[in-house]
Amino acid sequence: MTLHHVTVGVDGSLLSVRALDRAADEAARRRTELRVVYAVSDRDESGPILESAVARIHERHPGLRVMTKPVEGPAVRVLTEESRCAALTVVGTRGFGGVAGTLLGSVSLRLAAHAHGPLMVVREDHPCDTAPSADGPAVLLGLENDTDVDAAVYAFAEAERRGARLHVLHAQNHRHVTPELPSLLPATSPGQRRTAQRDRAEAAVPRFSLARLREHHPTVGVDARTVRTGPSGALLEATREAAVVVIGAHRRKGHVGPHLGPVAHTLLHRSHCPVVLVPTAR
Structure with missing residues (x-):
């Protein structure tokens, strides 16, 4: 099944307006x-909220096709089901609250552990962008291992849609050394080749090889580097200069269902740009 549309969850709050604006930009970018989608206990309550949402969308993107869908039920369950047939699902979160370490907007956190497709989480302090630009912020891709291939595919396509560069940060576990691969950016002189050889370990990427994706997206410029310690901190710092960060949603089994790994938790709490979590191969 080919997935085309973008889904956004709204609830009438100012926070959900931020997610709505971002989702409209994403849908416009994808044409x-x-x-x-508004998850409600009574569908009669949804009319004014959805009408306001449509008016706002058409003001920002007059030609955008919009469908509204009030659904009875808890927001996490509703949006999890809606994510099955969406190319991207967008929700909002407030990030840190008054108590350090407490993530408000628990809908986004629980949805991140259950969504069937790519999920974008937008905080209220994340600026919206409407026009892709090669000179603008890059797309950031965080890679952990070979199961992140879908995240890499998404990130390349996102960079292509935006006309932006792709920055790849690979968190390498020192206990598992990834086989050396040729540099993503071929050297054009002996000096560059020597530099590439010295830096090969730092530029190593998972064995599915980003070079193959680069062939499918020849207009996307790629920068890649590897970090062996503190991947959460390195990714977090890199989000300061990114338009969006894309990571694999590594879900671990817990007593109350699947939960996310530490990198995803860190970015959902603190990222300086929207976070896209792409389900990894199980």
């Missing part, structure tokens, strides 16, 4: 339909 596809935007579905505005």
Whole structure:
């Protein structure tokens, strides 16, 4: 099944307006339909909220196709089901609250552990962008291991849609050394070749090889580096200069269901740009 539309969850709050704006930008960038979903206990309550959402979308993107969908039920369950048929699902979160370490907007956190497709989490302090630019912020891709291939595919496509560079940060576990691969950016002189050889370990990427994806997206410029310690901190710092960060959603089994790993938790709490979590191969 080919997935085209973008879905956004709204609830009438100012926070969900930020997610709505971002989702509308994403749908416009893809030239596809935007579905505005409101999880409610009574569908009669949804009318004014959805009407306001449509008016706002058409003000920002007059030609965008919009469908509204009030659904009865808890927000996490509703949006998890909606994510099955969406190219991207967008929700908002507030990040840190008054108590350090407490993530408000628990819908986004629980949804991140259950969504069936790519999920974008937008905080209220994340600026919206409407026009892709090669001179603008890059797309940031955080790689952990070979199961992140879908995240890499998404990130390349996102960089291509935006006309932006792709920055790849590979967190390498020192206990598992990734086989050396040729540099993503071929050297053009003996000096560059020597530099590439010295830096090969730092530029190593998972064995599915980003070079193959680069062939499918020849217009995307790629920078890659490897960190062996503190991947959460390195990714977090890199989000300061990124338009969006893309990571694999590494879900671990817990007593109350699947939960996310430490990198995802860190970015959902503190990222300086929107976070896209792409489900990894199980």
